[in-house]
Amino acid sequence: MDLMHERDSGRPVLLPESMLYACVLVDIDPALLQRAAALQMESVRWVHAGNVAAFVAARLELACDAARRVVDHTGADASLPVPHSGLQQEAHYVWPLSPDTFTPCEAIARFDGDFISLWTSTPPGADLLAKLVSATGFSAERFEFHPLHTATDSTLAAIAAVVLIKELGGAVCVGGYMSASLAREATFSVAASLDSEGALLDWQYIARTPGVSGDEAAARDPGPYVSRRSKLLIDDPAKLIPDAAHAFARESFIDEIARENNRDPMSFRLDHLDPVEYDGARELINTVAERAAWGGEPKYSTSGIAHGRGFAFDEHKSNALTPAYSAWIVDLDVNRATGDVAVKRVVAGRASGRRRLGRMSGVPAGLIAAAASRALGLQLTARPSHDETPGAQAVSHELAVAAAAEVPAGIAIESIDASPAAAAIANALFDATGVRFRAPPFTPERVRAALDGSEASMVGAPVGVPKRGKRSLKALLAAGSLGGVIGLACTLWPLRASIEPIARPLASTWSEATIARGRQIAEFGDCAVCHTAPGGAVNAGGLGLETPFGMVYTTNLTPDPKTGIGNWSFAAFDRAMRQGISRDGHHLYPAFPYTAFTKMSEADMTALYAYLMSQPAVENAPPQTRLPFPLNQRALVAGWNALYLKQGEFKPDPTRSAQWNRGQYLVDGAGHCSACHSPRNALGAEKGGRLYMTGGSAEGWVAPSLVGNSKAPVKWTEQALYDYLKTGFSHEHGVAAGPMAPVVASLSTLPEADVRAMAHYVASLSATVAVAKPVAVAQAKSDAVALQALDSGRRIFDGACAVCHAATGGVGNFGVRPLLALNTSVSEATPDNLLKVIQNGIDAPATDALGYMPGFRDSFDDRQMADLVTYIRATFAPNEAPWKELAQASARVRKHAH
Structure with a gap:
């Protein structure tokens, strides 16, 4: 109400x-x-x-x-x-x-x-x-x-x-x-028979409104599914039966036929939709199925909660030239003890077009909530799922029981867009419980009564999966028995078998929308940044990544069957992304951030696989990673996984906004930001908790803290984070360089709402700060320093740097004019980032608007570099301790430049 x-x-x-x-x-x-x-x-x-x-x-x-x-x-x-x-x-x-x-x-x-x-x-x-x-x-x-x-x-x-x-x-x-x-009710009698090949032979559909008419039923269109003989009779002269009722009866029954004949309900429908007349409908169904990752691994029932998934489809022919379609996939949980049904997610799409599908769009959240509320007899709310871009027309929605203040106003739901709702929920209920519910609403009382009278058994958890003993392993590690710990961990996390190779799937296997979504996910994950060697083909691998344990070379992600992933099934790809285990069963080193990718939704993982498989295949065998003994024994990674890999998709926080959840999903999942911006322990695992995002390293660069302990003169704000991530430049913090530049180059092509969500989430990790005036902060720092014994560094700065980096901002001959007093690199604990930028410049800026910075490695020797950096530190970060042994640091950076 x-x-x-x-x-x-x-x-x-x-x-x-x-x-x-x-x-x-x-x-x-x-x-x-x-x-x-x-x-x-x-x-x-x-x-x-x-x-x-x-x-x-x-x-x-x-x-x-x-x-x-x-x-x-x-x-x-x-x-x-x-x-x-x-x-x-x-x-x-x-x-x-x-x-x-x-x-x-x-x-x-x-x-x-x-x-x-x-x-x-x-x-x-x-x-x-x-x-x-x-x-x-x-x-x-x-x-x-x-x-x-x-x-x-x-x-x-x-x-x-x-x-x-x-x-x-x-x-x-x-x-x-x-x-x-x-009082009235519509009744439906639906019948069918199959031929020897499992195709529909007969189809009979009768719908009546008892007591309304004594007239003979009128023949109508037999519906979308092809059969050899069909009969459809509708006794509804007052047109009281809504589209949702017809969809409920038809889609429940077609689902029933498929399941009783051990057929996938969606594939069975597609087999009976004419490939020419229903080409648009088939494309919509396939796209919705890909978005929901239909056909993934079954989710086992636990603690008396049964999980179910159901599909339903409907068409509307008010305009014979451009019929409209709607397809719904519902995921729900059923509490077998109480009969309560919790719809967790609805993936619903709508489109029109007979032989060519127009642009698919999502069903509005209000319509989804209203239709599901009617079917279940309780008030629900819906909001876009955490893997949907905020502000866009969402296809996937998460549902929850409405609080008193969230009860939506009445909404008309006799729309083609919402007509599959009741059938999709009923089919999901059958998938969860084995009980076919033939009349809505599916209230807890009705569900419990049906379950009490049903002999349908629950699907239990798989037998024989060993439990992991995390706490005891950590205790042993603290005692210093690393070898024993790894050996024990390997017994608890056994080596995995290889997954059979497959023929490379054709790009036409997936819809254009799914491939486009996969491209965005690849950009969020910066796949090409790590999997493209200098001068090499995109994603063909071969880039060397410096780690504390040695050089790790990235693999070939193109669909080449010999040297890439062209013969990988989705199951093999998904296992590698979530568990760090290659198709042939060997363990991947954790330099590959599968600890973050495990949080990605199944739908996003499917889209990423579709995108990579649709790209050109490049035959390229990257160099082999050869770490010193015992790190070259990949089986030991099993022990590392037992300690530090926390599997499981991201779970949104219902108390937070959709934007916050979207931001955390991107930052902690595909974006794997903490892989660089969090410190690591002696075994190379990220330190979480209070150390999360407090600063780390990447490819020899310092990845600064993004939270309250940041050394930046002006604390990061949400707007500053957005500006930096989207454009590569923030007036308060400087220009993206080093490994961050290609990351920004990727983010700059992605939806603004997603980048804002990332900034919103990261900003929420720190206390709210007042927005400082950059020039005022810079001037105060400049006036606070006495320039004694810094003449050499001052002369070098005036000759090479001041034109762009004067205390009040340079003329910007080459692009933007960063203020060094606000630059994070100048205030960091180590001079490495600043030395790298001065020596190598920025010849590949994150975005074209930034311009470039020339490098001075051939202009100044290490002593001159030390004098320049000493001057910059004293002038623009006078409250920070001076850096020491700068000439040696300059030589080290020069030696390891790549």
Whole structure:
């Protein structure tokens, strides 16, 4: 029910959490009263006082469900009076026509022992007051009226609320009434038979609204699925049956046929959609399936929670030239003990076009929430999933039970976009429980009752998977027994078998949308940055990465079957990305950040695989990584994984905004930012907790802290982070150089909303800081230094650097004008980053707008470099301790330049 407000003040109506909800019955007869009194439903009470008869419960949907069972006394789960088709498979479904049986109205009564407070949209005139006095016997002075802002004006609800409150006390909200004389339901009889090859031979579909028409049923279009013989009859002259009801019956039954014949429900549908007439529909279904990673590894039931996934599809032919389609995939959990159904995710797409699909878009979150709420009989909210770009038309949504303040306003959902909802949920319920639900809503009471009477068994967790003993391993490591620890860890994390090679999939296997999404993920992950050698082909591998343990060479990611991943199945690719184990079973070194990639969603992993497999194959065998003994024994990485690899997809924080969750997903997952910006322990594992993002190293460069302990003169703000990530330059922090430049080059091509989400998340890791004025900070630092004994460095700076880097900003001959007093490299604990930039310059800026910086390695020797850097440190970071042994540091940087 919508959130209610007082009409005059606009303030919300605040009532106790123990308030009861009532569904009133009208136009009742003695037989119906007898059935109502005899109905036994947990948590639902039948109240009959005077002329008021109602079911009362803690939730309105429970009260309405009880009323509907009494009014539709044939019972949604009872056998229907339909003729037997004589075909191989036959099933019957029911759809309650709730717009005719239930009329919403709102009135609230509260009784404190002396006075009755009544909230109603009916004007509190003498007529209403007289009826209340007559119904209750209370004097007129005991009533207090409050105007309620609702769309309906119902005297019936107001009187019923007061009568019920006299019987029950406390607070009662009448949410609507149900009329026995208007009660209707649509019934469906669907039957089919298959030929020897498993294709549809016969298809029969009959839909009726009993008691509405005695006319013969009219023949209609038999639906989207091809069969040799088809028959479709619709007895609905008043057009009471909505599209959602037809989709529910048809899509539930086609799913039932597929599962009973051990066929994948989606593949079975695609096999029966004409490849020419339904080419657009097939493309939509494939794209939605790829986005949801349909057909991935099954998720096992745990702790009494069953996981299920269901699919449903619908078409709309109001315009014969451009039919519209909608496809839904629902993931849900079922609590077998309580019957509660939790829809976790909905992937829903819509598009139009018969033989060529137009641009696919997502179904709006409000429509998804409304349709799922109706099917389950409770209020839900939806928001884009963490792997969706904020602000874009999302395809994937995460759902949750709505809090009182989040209850959405009523929304019309008889749209083609939402019509597959009930069928997709019912099919997911069957996948989870083995029970076929043939009538919505799927309330906890109905689900629990069905499960209690079902012999369907749960799928247990796989047998024989060893548990990891993390704590004992860490204790042994602390004792210094590294060899014993690694040996023990290897027994707990056994070597993996190879995965059989496959023929390289064709690019046409995936939709254009999936490949485009995969390209974005590759840019977020900076795949080409590490997997492209200088002068080499993109992603062909061969780049040498300096690590504390030795040089590690990157592998070939192109789909070449000999030297790349062209013969890798998705399962092999996914295992390498999440567990660090190659297709042939050998362990990858953790220089490859699989510890971050394990957090990626299955849909994003599928898209990345599709993108890489669709790129040109390049035959290139990179140099072999040869680390010293015992690090060259890759089996030892199993022990490292047992200690430090935490598998599992990213789980969004429901208390945080969608933007924050999206940012963390990108930063900690595909972006693997902490791989460079967090310190590492003696075994090369990232240090988390309070040390997360506090600074690390990458390829010989210092990766500065991004949180509160940063040495930067001006603390990072969300806007500064966004500017730096998107353009490679921040007035408060300088220009992206070194390994960060190609990272920014990738991010600059990605959606602005995603980069903002990353900045938003990283900024949230530090306390809010006031925005400083860069020039003022720079001037204060410059005035604080006495330039004694720094003449050599000053002369070099004035001749080579001041034109761009004067204290107040240079003329920008080559691009932007960074202020050195605000540059992070100048304030760092070590001079390495500053020396690298001065010696090598920036000949490949992150973005074209930045211009370039010349290098001076051939202009100045190490002594001159030391004098220059000493001057820059003293002048632009006077509050920091002077760097020592700068000539030696310059020689070291010069020697390892690459």
